[in-house]
Amino acid sequence: MIARYIHLCVLFAAAVVFRGATPLYGQPSDSVRRIETVTVTALKSQTDVIPAQTLAGEELQRLSVVSVADAIRYFSGVQIKDYGGVGGLKTVNIRSMGTQHVGVFYDGVQLGNAQNGQIDLGRFSLDNMEAVSLHNGQKSTIFQSAKDFASAGSVYMTTRRPTFDEGKRNNLRLSLKAGSFETVNPSALWERRLGRRADASLNAEYMYTSGRYRFSYCKRAGYDTTETRRNGDVRALRVEGGLFGKIENGEWRTKLYLYDSERGYPGASVREEPGKFRHEDRQWDRSFFAQSSLRKTFGRAGLQLSAKYANDWLHYLSDPRLDVTTMYVDNSYRQQEGYFSAAGEFVASDLWRCSLSSDVQYNTLKADLTGFAFPSRLASLTAAATELDLKRFRVQGSLLYTFVRDHTEAPGASAGDRNEWTPTVAATLHPLRNADLNIRAFYKRIFRMPTLNDLYYTFIGNKNLALEYTTQYDLGAVYSKNFRTGALRRVELQADAYFNRVWDKIIAMPTSNQFQWTMLNLGYVEIRGIEFAAQGSWQAGSIALTSRLNYTYQKAQDFTDPADEWYGGQIPYIPWHGGSAILGATYGAWDANYSFIYTGERYSSRANIPENHAQPWYTHDMSVSRRIALRKTTLRLTAEVNNILNRQYEVVQCYPMPGTNFKIKITMTL
Numbered sequence: 090m091i092a093r094y095i096h097l098c099v100l101f102a103a104a105v106v107f108r109g110a111t112p113l114y115g116q117p118s119d120s121v122r123r124i125e126t127v128t129v130t131a132l133k134s135q136t137d138v139i140p141a142q143t144l145a146g147e148e149l150q151r152l153s154v155v156s157v158a159d160a161i162r163y164f165s166g167v168q169i170k171d172y173g174g175v176g177g178l179k180t181v182n183i184r185s186m187g188t189q190h191v192g193v194f195y196d197g198v199q200l201g202n203a204q205n206g207q208i209d210l211g212r213f214s215l216d217n218m219e220a221v222s223l224h225n226g227q228k229s230t231i232f233q234s235a236k237d238f239a240s241a242g243s244v245y246m247t248t249r250r251p252t253f254d255e256g257k258r259n260n261l262r263l264s265l266k267a268g269s270f271e272t273v274n275p276s277a278l279w280e281r282r283l284g285r286r287a288d289a290s291l292n293a294e295y296m297y298t299s300g301r302y303r304f305s306y307c308k309r310a311g312y313d314t315t316e317t318r319r320n321g322d323v324r325a326l327r328v329e330g331g332l333f334g335k336i337e338n339g340e341w342r343t344k345l346y347l348y349d350s351e352r353g354y355p356g357a358s359v360r361e362e363p364g365k366f367r368h369e370d371r372q373w374d375r376s377f378f379a380q381s382s383l384r385k386t387f388g389r390a391g392l393q394l395s396a397k398y399a400n401d402w403l404h405y406l407s408d409p410r411l412d413v414t415t416m417y418v419d420n421s422y423r424q425q426e427g428y429f430s431a432a433g434e435f436v437a438s439d440l441w442r443c444s445l446s447s448d449v450q451y452n453t454l455k456a457d458l459t460g461f462a463f464p465s466r467l468a469s470l471t472a473a474a475t476e477l478d479l480k481r482f483r484v485q486g487s488l489l490y491t492f493v494r495d496h497t498e499a500p501g502a503s504a505g506d507r508n509e510w511t512p513t514v515a516a517t518l519h520p521l522r523n524a525d526l527n528i529r530a531f532y533k534r535i536f537r538m539p540t541l542n543d544l545y546y547t548f549i550g551n552k553n554l555a556l557e558y559t560t561q562y563d564l565g566a567v568y569s570k571n572f573r574t575g576a577l578r579r580v581e582l583q584a585d586a587y588f589n590r591v592w593d594k595i596i597a598m599p600t601s602n603q604f605q606w607t608m609l610n611l612g613y614v615e616i617r618g619i620e621f622a623a624q625g626s627w628q629a630g631s632i633a634l635t636s637r638l639n640y641t642y643q644k645a646q647d648f649t650d651p652a653d654e655w656y657g658g659q660i661p662y663i664p665w666h667g668g669s670a671i672l673g674a675t676y677g678a679w680d681a682n683y684s685f686i687y688t689g690e691r692y693s694s695r696a697n698i699p700e701n702h703a704q705p706w707y708t709h710d711m712s713v714s715r716r717i718a719l720r721k722t723t724l725r726l727t728a729e730v731n732n733i734l735n736r737q738y739e740v741v742q743c744y745p746m747p748g749t750n751f752k753i754k755i756t757m758t759l
Contacts (some may be wrong), residue, residue: 107288138229138485138515139531140565140585142622145220148635151673151682151712156208157221159247162686163669165620165639166222166587168662179211183242184589185616185645185663186223186559189537192240196248196344198380198397199236201426202723203452204468206540212374213246214327214350216264216276217292220645226533226561227513227586231474231485232434234395235448237363238472238513240488241535241559241589248344250333252278252289253616258282261759268729268752270321271299287334294327300355305522318745320353339385348376357743373404378426389436391488393446399426422456443475454541457624462497462545468538469493484516492759493538495543504544504552511535525569533561543595555593555610565620579626589616594649611649614660618643633675640668647695658697664689664705685709693742706738714754727754 114423142164144152154160158179162169168182180188189206192199200208215221227233237243253260259281266274276294284288285608300321330345356368378399400423407418433447453465474487493507515531536556544550565585571576594612619642627634645663650656653719659665666689673682692702714727729752738746 092259095701100404102392103748108546116733118623137567138483138517138529140529140563141222141224141229141608142581143222144681145222146511147680148637148671148673149215149218149221151680151714152215152671152684152710156211156214157213157215157218157244160215160221161210161223161244163639163671163684165641165668166225166643167641168222168664168667169740170212170662171744172313179209180207180661181210181244183223183224184561184618185614185643185660186241186561186589186591187557187594189540189557189595190241190535190559192236192243192695194237194243194245195346196246196342196380197382198234198395198428198430201399201428201450201452202401202424203426203541204422204424204454205542206537212325212350215293216294216328217249217278221245222247225563225585226531227487228517229485229515231442231444231476231547232393232432233444234393234430234432235470235472235489236430236447236450238446238474239470239535241490241533241537241561248329248331249278249290249292250284250342251290252332253280253282253288262756263759264754264756266752266754269299270302270747270750270752271380273297286336287332289563290329290331291331292327292329295369296323296325298323300353302747302750304748307702312580318355318401318747320370321355323350323352325350325352329367336385339383339391340684341381341383343381344379346376346380348374350374369408371406373402375402375730376400391434393430393432395428395430396493397426397428399419399428403427420457422454425453427451440479441475441477443473445471445473447471452541452560452687454545458547460499460547462502462547463496464501464503464541464545464548467494467496487513489513489535491536494546495544498704502552504539504554507538507556509536526566527568528564528566530564532563535559535561539595553611554595557590557595560590561587562589569750575629577625577626578628581624582648583620583622585620587616587618587620589618590614591616596703599682614645615648616645618641618645631676633670635673637671638668639670640666642666655695655697657726658695661694662691662703662729664691680714680716682712683710688740701742703739703742706740707738708736708738709733721759723758725754725756726756727756728752729754 104756124743135329144160144163149160152160156179158169158181158625160179161167162395168185170180170182177609181191182188183191193208194200198283201206215678222245226240226244227240237717238450251260262278264276268273274294274296278290278292280288280290285341300318300323302318303315304318305315319453326349328347332343334341351371351373354368354372356370378397380395380397382395383393402423404421405418407416409417415433428448430448432444434442434444436442448470452469455463469492470489472487472489476483476485489511491509495503497503511534513531513533517527519527536558538556539554542550543554544552563585567581567583569581591614594614596609596611621640623638625636643663644665645659645660646657648657668687670685671682685707689705691703692701693703708731710731711733712727712729714725731750732748735748737748740746
């Protein structure tokens with residue numbers, strides 16, 4: 090009763106609370122409008138209390154990447170699981186805590202997958218993306234939805250907001266990409282000024298690729314033969330429509346999103362006989378969502394409202410008549426989600442502010458599986474937060490209450506109600522008056538609910554699973570300096586040391602039958618790591634240069650059972666060392682970009698033995714582009730070469746990645 094009373098009070102309070110100076114979607118709206126013209130983009134301001142990293146504007150567009158997942162690889166502390174090729178599943182893991190602990194937000198509203206808790210970032214194109222940012226813990230603001238407080242780490246995707254030159258009412262951009270693997274990727278963006286306070290946009294993109302590429306295959310003792318990766322074709326259509334408006338002391342945004350695809354899954358290359366790599370698994374996806382957000386100020390107070398409806402359909406087919414090594418699977422799943430959030434903030438003085446936010450989310454899952462439980466989930470989240478700003482010392486604290494109630498059509502199958510309180514405390518200190526040096530630290534305790542698959546999947550789910558908890562500790566510093574003379578114009582350095590603990594890790598374990606698995610709580614993991622990031626901007630005559638360097642060291646150990654032979658070993662797919670480098674140059678109408686990614690040695694299983702050892706890998710990518718002005722039209726030509734040295738590597742064991750590949754891009758802006 091207390092929790093429900095608090096929830097109702099928060100919804101009422103949010104209707105009268107708001108801070109006027111806080112901009113939409115966590116960043117000033119003016120900066121969003123100017124972002125395309127920025128040629129040097131920092132990791133975020135040193136005023137961030139919690140570590141954050143951002144790729145935006147030209148820096149993001151110059152990278153030789155296709156999807157959001159490809160761009161995130163350049164952040165420190167991140168592991169991307171990539172199952173091969175353009176169409177392979179791509180999920181993100183932040184600081185080794187697991188994919189399900191990562192919240193993914195699209196224009197300020199979280200993307201959901203109650204079925205398995207994973208968001209495939211390979212589905213999100215950079216064609217209309219303005220910025221991608223990664224936050225450890227949570228964003229460094231207290232004025233946000235309760236969902237923003239509910240993850241151990243978050244990825245935020247911000248799409249383009251229309252901007253118009255003076256006197257112009259329409260923008261049109263046409264683009265065509267073509268390259269290796271028979272890839273064809275046309276897209277179009279139309280923007281329209283509807284009035285002094287309203288704009289509209291429509292963006293459509295289609296992609297086809299055969300997904301076929303050559304790879305070297307190790308039969309027993311080394312790379313001794315070459316094969317072709319098959320069944321990796323993708324046909325995908327994405328359509329987005331947006332409305333953007335301003336009201337007195339506020340603004341709003343509405344987004345409609347449709348994604349429709351068919352793809353093949355090429356499977357693992359584990360067969361010894363050359364040429365026997367045929368896999369015929371197919372998957373069809375159709376996803377739609379509509380979402381709206383509004384912010385408005387009322388003097389020292391204000392309001393943020395967000396609402397969303399999502400409908401996702403998935404069909405998976407595995408036919409042994411086409412591939413004798415597989416079991417027959419022909420299942421369809423449909424998820425629906427309704428979401429509403431109200432948040433408010435009150436600025437008591439220049440030193441102190443507080444906020445309340447409350448979210449309600451309802452999910453359903455249906456499937457054509459025998460004996461399926463047909464679960465639904467009602468989740469209510471309420472967050473209270475406060476911030477004290479003493480100019481040179483800033484501290485934030487928040488407390489999140491989460492209530493979850495599951496219902497199933499099968500009697501007695503429900504896992505029952507769950508409710509938890511989880512805190513976060515963060516602080517930053519500016520110790521020197523004459524230097525941009527900030528020391529920061531944060532503590533956060535959070536959990537993840539078992540997914541609907543974890544609890545209710547036929548023959549596999551376990552309704553008695555406990556919550557999977559994580560506790561995070563971070564201590565770091567950021568320093569920046571601008572130079573008026575010399576080649577180096579700006580430098581920014583970040584360093585963080587962190588310690589994470591994960592309890593009751595949820596994993597799948599085989600039963601007496603290898604074709605029937607079950608979900609169990611098993612495991613305690615300790616993660617120690619160091620992250621370092623450096624950025625610089627340079628000016629050498631008429632050549633402008635930007636540079637970015639990231640390095641991560643992680644020791645993620647399994648301390649589940651002292652009697653276990655593998656006690657204290659590195660957990661699967663977590664490298665001890667990893668890093669990336671980006672160098673960009675601009676000279677007149679020419680742009681060039683070089684990028685490098687390195688992932689060190691790791692193990693594919695909790696058994697740290699030679700048979701499970703995964704080799705380190707690295708890639709070099711390069712792109713060159715030129716802008717050509719043609720009366721009222723601007724033409725941009727781009728050539729990209731990826732994996733220049735034709736490195737043979739695997740991100741996930743037995744899922745080979747492409748070698749050297751090429752791409753040409755033509756963009757026309759009217």
